Amino acid sequence: MTEWTTDKLAQVDQTMTRWLADLGRQLRTNQQEDLHVQTKGGDFRNLVTNVDTENQAWLLEHIQMIDPDAHFVSEEGDDARPETMAGHVWFIDPIDGTMNFVHEGTDFAIMVALYVDGQPTLGWIIKVMANQVFHGGPALGAFVNDQRLAPVANDLALQEAVLILSGRRLVAGEMIYQKLAEAALAYRVVGSAGISFSRLFLQQATGYLSKLSPWDLAAGRVLAETLGYVVKTLDGSPLNMLSSNTVLIATTKTYRESVKIVKD
Amino acid sequence: MTEWTTDKLAQVDQTMTRWLADLGRQLRTNQQEDLHVQTKGGDFRNLVTNVDTENQAWLLEHIQMIDPDAHFVSEEGDDARPETMAGHVWFIDPIDGTMNFVHEGTDFAIMVALYVDGQPTLGWIIKVMANQVFHGGPALGAFVNDQRLAPVANDLALQEAVLILSGRRLVAGEMIYQKLAEAALAYRVVGSAGISFSRLFLQQATGYLSKLSPWDLAAGRVLAETLGYVVKTLDGSPLNMLSSNTVLIATTKTYRESVKIVKD
Numbered sequence: 001m002t003e004w005t006t007d008k009l010a011q012v013d014q015t016m017t018r019w020l021a022d023l024g025r026q027l028r029t030n031q032q033e034d035l036h037v038q039t040k041g042g043d044f045r046n047l048v049t050n051v052d053t054e055n056q057a058w059l060l061e062h063i064q065m066i067d068p069d070a071h072f073v074s075e076e077g078d079d080a081r082p083e084t085m086a087g088h089v090w091f092i093d094p095i096d097g098t099m100n101f102v103h104e105g106t107d108f109a110i111m112v113a114l115y116v117d118g119q120p121t122l123g124w125i126i127k128v129m130a131n132q133v134f135h136g137g138p139a140l141g142a143f144v145n146d147q148r149l150a151p152v153a154n155d156l157a158l159q160e161a162v163l164i165l166s167g168r169r170l171v172a173g174e175m176i177y178q179k180l181a182e183a184a185l186a187y188r189v190v191g192s193a194g195i196s197f198s199r200l201f202l203q204q205a206t207g208y209l210s211k212l213s214p215w216d217l218a219a220g221r222v223l224a225e226t227l228g229y230v231v232k233t234l235d236g237s238p239l240n241m242l243s244s245n246t247v248l249i250a251t252t253k254t255y256r257e258s259v260k261i262v263k264d
Numbered sequence: 265m266t267e268w269t270t271d272k273l274a275q276v277d278q279t280m281t282r283w284l285a286d287l288g289r290q291l292r293t294n295q296q297e298d299l300h301v302q303t304k305g306g307d308f309r310n311l312v313t314n315v316d317t318e319n320q321a322w323l324l325e326h327i328q329m330i331d332p333d334a335h336f337v338s339e340e341g342d343d344a345r346p347e348t349m350a351g352h353v354w355f356i357d358p359i360d361g362t363m364n365f366v367h368e369g370t371d372f373a374i375m376v377a378l379y380v381d382g383q384p385t386l387g388w389i390i391k392v393m394a395n396q397v398f399h400g401g402p403a404l405g406a407f408v409n410d411q412r413l414a415p416v417a418n419d420l421a422l423q424e425a426v427l428i429l430s431g432r433r434l435v436a437g438e439m440i441y442q443k444l445a446e447a448a449l450a451y452r453v454v455g456s457a458g459i460s461f462s463r464l465f466l467q468q469a470t471g472y473l474s475k476l477s478p479w480d481l482a483a484g485r486v487l488a489e490t491l492g493y494v495v496k497t498l499d500g501s502p503l504n505m506l507s508s509n510t511v512l513i514a515t516t517k518t519y520r521e522s523v524k525i526v527k528d
Binding site: 171 | 367368370423435442446450452453454455463468469
C-alpha cells in the first residue's frame with residue numbers, strides 16, 4: 001500500500017486539482033450539448049444525466065491510475081461500496097447540484113475526497129462555472145486555486161450569522177431547520193452542497209445545515225475541518241461516512257448556539 | 265415636461281447604464297472600506313449602511329440632471345414621496361440586498377426605474393460584483409450590458425420549475441410560500457430582489473415570489489414585462505406601485521399553476 005507522506009499528498013493534491021480544472025473546462029465548453037436527463041428511484045427531484053455518469057467513469061479511471069488500492073464511495077457507483085473505512089476510501093460526486101446544472105447552468109460542483117483509514121486526508125470541490133478549485137487537507141492547508149484560504153474568522157452569534165439550509169428539509173417541516181431559520185440573521189437555499197461549502201470557505205456564511213450523503217459531505221468536511229470549522233451532528237452522534245448524516249458545518253459559536261436552540 | 269420619444273429613452277437608458285457601471289466599479293474598488301452598518305426601526309434584520317445613503321444621494325443628484333421633473337420613491341428617501349403615479353416617477357434602491365452586501369460581499373444590486381404616468385418605462389438592475397447591468401424597457405427591449413436578452417422561453421410546469429422565494433416569508437409560515445415550495449421542482453432563497461430578477465432574466469428560474477416594496481419591484485417589473493413574464497399578485501388585486509405588493513413574477517404556465525394551487 002502506498003505510503004502517504006506529505007510530499008506524496010501534495011503531489012496527489014496537485015494532480016487531482018489539475019484534472020478537475022481540465023474536467024471543468026470541458027464541461028464549460030460542452031455544457032448542454034447532448035445532455036440526457038433522467039430521474040432516479042421514481043423521484044422527480046432526483047436527477048441524473050449522462051454527464052454524471054461520464055464524469056464518474058473518468059474520475060474512477062484516473063484515481064485508479066494514482067492509487068491502485070483505492071476503494072470507492074460514489075453517487076453514481078454500483079454496489080461495490082466498502083463496508084468499512086479501512087484503507088484508502090475515495091468519495092466521488094461527479095455532479096453535485098445536478099438540478100442547478102440542468103436548470104440553471106451554474107452553481108454546480110464536482111467533489112472528490114480521500115480518507116485514509118477513516119481520517120479525512122484530502123478534499124477537492126470545483127465550482128465549475130467560476131473555475132475555482134477548493135482543495136487541500138490537514139497536512140497541506142486549504143486553498144482556492146493557488147491562493148491559501150484564511151481560517152475561520154467571523155465567529156458570529158446566530159443573530160449575526162447567514163446560514164445555508166437545505167430547502168427540501170426546511171419545507172418538509174423539520175423542526176431544527178425551522179428553528180435555525182428563525183434564529184439566524186438570514187438563511188439562503190443554494191441547491192448544491194459544494195457551492196454551500198464554498199460559500200463557507202469564502203466566509204460568506206457561517207453555517208450550513210443539511211442531510212448529506214457521504215459524497216456530499218466528504219470533501220467539504222476535509223476542507224472545513226482544515227479551516228477550523230466544526231463539522232458535527234446536532235445531537236452529538238458521531239459522523240458515519242458510509243451513510244447519510246444530518247450535519248451542521250459552522251463556526252464554533254454558531255454551532256454552540258445552534259445546539260442550544262435545538263435542545264430548547 | 266420633457267417628451268419621452270424613443271430616441272430620448274434610448275439616450276436616458278445609455279446614460280444611466282453608464283452611470284451605474286461607474287458606480288459599480290467604485291463599489292467593487294472601495295468595498296468594505298469605511299463601511300458603517302446600522303439597523304432600522306429596531307429590526308436586527310433591517311440593515312442600512314453609509315453606502316446606501318451615499319448611493320442614494322448620488323443617484324438623486326444625477327437623475328435630477330437629466331430629468332428636472334423627476335419625483336422620487338426610494339428606499340432611503342425622506343417622506344417627500346409622491347402621492348400619485350402622475351408624471352415622471354423614479355424608483356431608487358441604492359443597495360438591494362444590503363445583508364448580502366455586508367455579510368457576503370456579493371449578490372447585491374442597485375436598482376433604478378422610471379415610470380411615466382404610471383407606465384413602466386425604463387428599468388436598470390446592476391449586479392455589482394458580476395459587473396452586469398440589466399436595462400431597457402418596452403420601447404427599447406431588454407439587455408444585459410450590450411447583449412439583448414431573449415424573451416421568456418421555458419414555459420415549464422411547476423413540477424419542472426425552479427422558483428425563487430422570500431426566505432423570510434417562507435419561514436414565517438405564510439401558506440402560499442409553503443405551497444409553492446412543495447409543488448415546485450425546487451426553490452432557492454437568494455436574499456436580493458435584484459439578483460432574483462437577474463436569475464429570471466438569464467432563464468435560471470421560472471418564477472419569483474416575494475413581498476416587495478416599490479423600489480424592490482419597479483425596475484424588475486419593467487424588464488420582466490418587456491421579456492414577456494407575468495408580473496401580478498396571486499389574488500388578482502392590481503399592483504400598487506406606491507405600496508408593498510406580494511407579487512409573483514413568472515412564466516405564464518408557472519403563474520397559472522401557482523394561482524390554481526393557492527386557490528385549492
